[in-house]
Amino acid sequence: MSLAVLSATDILTAYLPVIGEDCGIAPTTIGLLLSLRAAATIACRLVMTPMIRWLGRTVLMAGSCALAGLLCGGMVLPVPVWALAVMLTALGFCLGVGQPLSMTTVVQAAPDRARGTALALRLTGNRLGQVAAPAGAGLLAGLAGTAAPFVMLGVLLLVSAGTAARPGERHEAGGEAPTVGLKARLSSRTRLR
Numbered sequence: 329m330s331l332a333v334l335s336a337t338d339i340l341t342a343y344l345p346v347i348g349e350d351c352g353i354a355p356t357t358i359g360l361l362l363s364l365r366a367a368a369t370i371a372c373r374l375v376m377t378p379m380i381r382w383l384g385r386t387v388l389m390a391g392s393c394a395l396a397g398l399l400c401g402g403m404v405l406p407v408p409v410w411a412l413a414v415m416l417t418a419l420g421f422c423l424g425v426g427q428p429l430s431m432t433t434v435v436q437a438a439p440d441r442a443r444g445t446a447l448a449l450r451l452t453g454n455r456l457g458q459v460a461a462p463a464g465a466g467l468l469a470g471l472a473g474t475a476a477p478f479v480m481l482g483v484l485l486l487v488s489a490g491t492a493a494r495p496g497e498r499h500e501a502g503g504e505a506p507t508v509g510l511k512a513r514l515s516s517r518t519r520l521r
Contacts, residue, residue: 331457
């Protein structure tokens with residue numbers, strides 16, 4: 329998921345000006361649209377804790393990733409600039425949710441002695457994505473046109489959403505599967521009392 333979100337951010341920044349030029353959108357407008365996306369990515373951090381409490385970590389990760397995938401795929405549709413601004417704001421919000429949640433999920437899922445290794449693997453995946461995703465996007469754009477990278481990102485994010493929706497399979501030393509989400513943690517605490 330982290331790789332998909334980071335790739336989406338990079339490719340969106342690189343290819344939105346190309347889409348804008350094809351659609352006759354001025355470069356200054358494209359700059360404003362990208363600024364909206366970045367501002368929404370930052371703003372989502374302000375409401376992250378209430379969203380986790382309300383939806384739970386797994387639902388929030390999978391839902392934000394799935395919505396980001398649909399919005400990325402929607403970038404290729406011929407929509408007016410105001411609609412593109414709304415789509416990019418929502419996309420920035422969804423992408424902003426993915427990065428910190430994927431990191432905390434890795435930390436929580438890994439055993440204490442393997443957290444450093446797990447975070448290193450996550451970082452390695454991110455760096456590989458930063459190399460492979462632009463190369464794949466460039467190849468796709470050359471073969472199928474400038475809209476193809478956005479479709480590729482949409483598919484990658486939807487696959488990531490499906491992966492994020494799967495429940496954790498790691499077992500604690502006591503043999504119980506870890507709970508996911510606030511409601512599950514609260515119900516397990518109640519049972520212990």
